[in-house]
Amino acid sequence: MLTFVGLGLYDERSITLAGRDAIRAADRVFAEFYTSQLAGATLADLESFYGVEIEVRDRAGIERDPEPILDAASEGDAVFLTAGDTMISTTHVDLRLRAEERGTETRVIHGTTAQTAASSLTGLQNYRFGKATTLPFERSHGAEGVPDSVIETIEANRERDLHTLVFLDISIDDDREDFMTGATAAGMLADQWRADALGTVVARAGSPEPVVRADRLDALSTEDFGDPLHLLLVPGSLHHIERDALAALADAPADVLADNVAE
């Protein structure tokens, strides 16, 4: 059996009870932290809290050499962990399909995700979000500035009066980790799209003290939202309850909100 378990958003207590139980019952526990990370817990924290040894694999160890994980799953109960929800990445869908091909039973124990949190923490309604996008570091996509596809996604959502969730790049090399901040992302969009558009930054979603701030993109670009992870939302027009929520929960200036309320 290969059980994919989402660790959820923040630390060792963000997992569901069902997920925690699956970890405790497993013969072997694998994890990867290159698609996402828990900002509030180290590997040692997880191992100590769940009382298991966790074998961390890098991208090559999953995409090119999945056999050890698949063998463990065919011989016993293996659990595969990621931050958030496990199946967000196509890489892991591939791992699941390989297991199924070998006749190994698979299951998924869901974790909370940035999508959940983006809506939940801001008061922006979940059914008003369009397609999400990811803003990469320049070095990640090998070109300057904001990729056209990001702006196209935001524009296409706004044409339909929908909100856009912008995931911010994480760059993990052998020797360093870089997390794009909400300020950097807001600044990139302010420079190359619209400085006066309303944006909302969510920092440390799922933590005990998340920060949520809404303002014009150029104003957000000069703020410090603290530790990672950050998300950027670009709302469509605001329904009244959404306006009230951004005022109360995200400290949004009244004049900025007034420009963005739906007729």
Next chain:
Amino acid sequence: MLTFVGLGLYDERSITLAGRDAIRAADRVFAEFYTSQLAGATLADLESFYGVEIEVRDRAGIERDPEPILDAASEGDAVFLTAGDTMISTTHVDLRLRAEERGTETRVIHGTTAQTAASSLTGLQNYRFGKATTLPFERSHGAEGVPDSVIETIEANRERDLHTLVFLDISIDDDREDFMTGATAAGMLADQWRADALGTVVARAGSPEPVVRADRLDALSTEDFGDPLHLLLVPGSLHHIERDALAALADAPADVLADNVAE
């Protein structure tokens, strides 16, 4: 303090550890089950498992008479529970804002949601979903058939080659509960939109034994997916990994998938 806690998708073990701890530490625990329900646990199951008394409120008891909850939150630690994630409903955003207005601190402990599960269980990629919609019972929206807005949302998503998550209506009266099935929903869309379009039904997301089935809408309309809750997905064109996932995980016929693979 007013803490909104999402119970997650299925039963008493779908909650996060952080959520369970908040319940145990609370002076009073409130809940509502009119926006969504846990298919795998009764109120008694929850009370017994968490070791607390849970005060269930109906819609009127939250929207028109929130004072008892707000009073409890200003006098001590109150927790407010819903299935899934608490903040999905504007009703609860309103409750949160009322608490903030009174100077009561609020926080949100996220729960897993249908969005998470729809992507995770099917292999359809999360960044390829457009706006979600809800298919109501005819008696709920007071007209025959499928509302134009539902078809417009699906069509607008498909124009951008995006998947659509269709939430299915839950109708809760004093004396009965009705859950729209995936088969009913597929049949309604087959009749009034496109019988040969690819659909995917997810039944009992978050449970130990979810069912995922993909086929043409008219074929799905004759199947029995078992107990609630059900979701219907209407995919855009499929990337190759998505096609492989629907074949392996959703038993989709090869000819139906072949018609839907992206160029």
